[in-house]
Amino acid sequence: RGKMKVGIIGFGNNSKDMELEFVWNRSKVEMEGIPEKLILDKLEDLLKRSADLIVEVAHPSIAKDYGKMILSVSDFFIGSPTALADQTTEDSLRSTALQNGRALYVPSGAFWGAQDIQKMAQSGSLSSLKVTMKKHPSCFKLSSKKMELLNKQSIHEDRIVVLFEGSVRELCPLAPNNVNTMAAAAIAASNLGFDNVVGCLVADPKMGDWHIVEIEVGGATSANGDKFTVKTTRSNPANPGAVTGSATFASFRQSLLQAKNRGPGVHLC
Structure with missing residues (x-):
């Protein structure tokens, strides 16, 4: 057709x-x-x-x-x-x-490696997943007064501040415009879901032209005690104040x- x-x-x-x-x-x-x-x-x-x-x-x-x-x-x-x-x-x-x-x-x-993580989840070999997003404070649209105060603190004191770290289910309604990547991660990691995928949101005043997304994956432990791990860092160019990085549109x-x-x-x- x-x-x-x-x-x-x-x-x-x-x-x-x-x-x-x-x-x-x-x-x-x-x-x-x-x-x-x-x-x-x-x-x-x-x-x-x-x-x-x-x-x-x-x-x-x-x-x-x-x-x-x-x-x-x-x-x-x-x-x-x-x-x-x-x-x-x-x-x-x-x-x-x-x-x-x-x-x-x-x-x-912006969720790098989504298909691989989805395969691990479906096979039951995915044991942990953490997604950290680092952006300039002006990029955040927050629905939490506590997080807004922390975000302002990052600007006024010119320092890195962790706005939130915990379950993606709890984070999504607090920053719905900023964490779609984390929601996609929770869908891919079907054996962990929104409750057990960890999201970390970081305000960094020096992150003017970039959004950073770090993904930490934990897999099955072998018979000799070695654990499968992967950590990726995605540096996405972004205009100042932009909610979404430039590469995400493509x-x-x-x-x-x-x-x-x-x-x-x-x-x-």
Whole structure:
């Protein structure tokens, strides 16, 4: 068949490899140049369209409030996977996808080595996973007063401050715009999940043009007591104050192009 028909929730650039079926955004002012016939007045109007894939690039609340509706008519590409840290939302979307024969796609984003970690999780050989993200304080959008105070402290005292270290499930609602990479990690590490994957968020005033993502993997222990370990460091160029690093956009686009023909269920791409 021809190009995949894609509906977009949020506003961004459309790929030439896909045919735009509709766009919905909270502010129509930002959608100059989009034909009026493609713009939805209400998100519920997507039920009247015929998208093969609906892409969310708006906010985690979209998956929570409209995910089941989306999966009733289309495959769903969730650009804000921090929404899945809510156990009720994850369970609901997983079951709805299977019931309707739909795919729920989760982009790996800046999560380096996602496929390898997923294989380890599926084989049961993954024993631990920690993801550390280091950014300039201006890059964080936080929903926690405590973390906001620590972030300001990093700026005023010009020093590195650990904003949070603990379970990814606890962290996701505190910094939903910054830790989609960690949410993808929790999906890949299926035997650990959101509760047992560790997330660490670090504010560093000297990190002006970069986002750093460190991934520490622990595997099975051999008969002689040696443990499999891997540590990777990804240095992602980023504009000052940017929530997302520059290289992540290219990764996101490739994930989007891979979001097809996977069958029902949840798929990392």
